[in-house]
Amino acid sequence: MILLTGFEPFGGETVNPSWTAAQLAATALQAAGRNAAAVELPCVFGKSAELLRDAIGRLEPMLVLCVGQAGGRSRVSIERVAINVDDARIPDNAGNAPVDQPVRLGGPAAYFSTLPIKAGRAAVAAAGLPVEVSQTAGTYVCNHVFYALMDALAGLDGVRGGFIHVPFSEEQGLHHGQPGLAVEDMAAALTLVATAALTADGDLVDGDLRVAAGAEH
Template sequence: MKILITGFEEFGEEAFNPSWEAIKRLPDEVMKCQIIKLQIPTSFNRSWEVVEHAMELHRPDIILCVGLAGGRPAITPEKVAINLAEARIPDNDGDQPIDQVIRPDGETAYFTNLPIKAMVKKMRDAGIQADVSYTAGTFVCNAIMYHVLHTVYQSETTMKAGFIHVPYATEQLEDKPRGTPAMSLDSISHGLLLALEAAIAQEDAMEFESGTIS
């Protein structure tokens, strides 16, 4: 079995992106599965070009994309990607789509087919703060999740795919306001490892209560 896991390059004024730094710390093999690590650009256009090429080249069984959600206190597997690009700020190429569909031929939204509740439970059981998220935003993170899931759902494949947001790393808090939520890179990396293990096992955790009120 092959697993493709992607993390983003640095963005804005950040010296590094914890999604990629945490991925770099992962082993090359998990539960006898090959782990293929790929850094992707923080770009609406180029990120999908890079991931699509990697999907065609490696034919992975599982694709897990990872990105930064600064301000969140937990590692958050995403439930759904929506067909909307709405950028509050430009990406690394200077592109700033406003109220644009990601794919005119795509559905309004796609749900992940990864066992995200099992992934959250496995992280929590290890003492790592984790929650299911029901919004991947409208920036590049949501866009790459949408592109990948569109491809998975439109093809005759058993491929599993999804997205995880991670918080700021404690190593990048120097210029952040006091009280900004963060997690050490070691903890983020360990959380991703546990999430991968749950994804590989395809554990069912439907009894796990989740959801939001507002």
């Protein structure tokens, strides 16, 4: 089972392409013979992590891709690391605005994604889609969910996961004067990342490409 999650709209937006893209990717994976499901998460600290853990327990996935929107970015961003801090520049959809609070009290400072992030990047780039490895998932609800995901998976053998940010949709980009990407292209990128994490027989890929994808700042 491949679990994909996306978020409800936030920050005054009426749509969140992460959720639409997650649904489309789940459908594409199903059409390719993979068992996949999509779950929408609220843009709320705490509750989003709780619903994610519930979905993992209910669906028992072997691979989890959580997806969020990063308006202003021009590329699909495969995140490398989740950090144990909530520091909200704007309130979440329930009005919560934690500052310098841990995602989990006493938890590790950070978790690395267990996706083959560079193989995923290569697969998406080979399809002609804009993609990057990102070194920060921020400190808002996306990072909160990413950290909660990796914290949950740390106790589960044979389950991998990570987080992917997508840009504004084309329509949002036009509205905000920012980069945008077709939701169908986002879904294709998610499908390619998921596929890159699996062998032809459906097992998880062991290892990643050894290529540079870092950043100077």
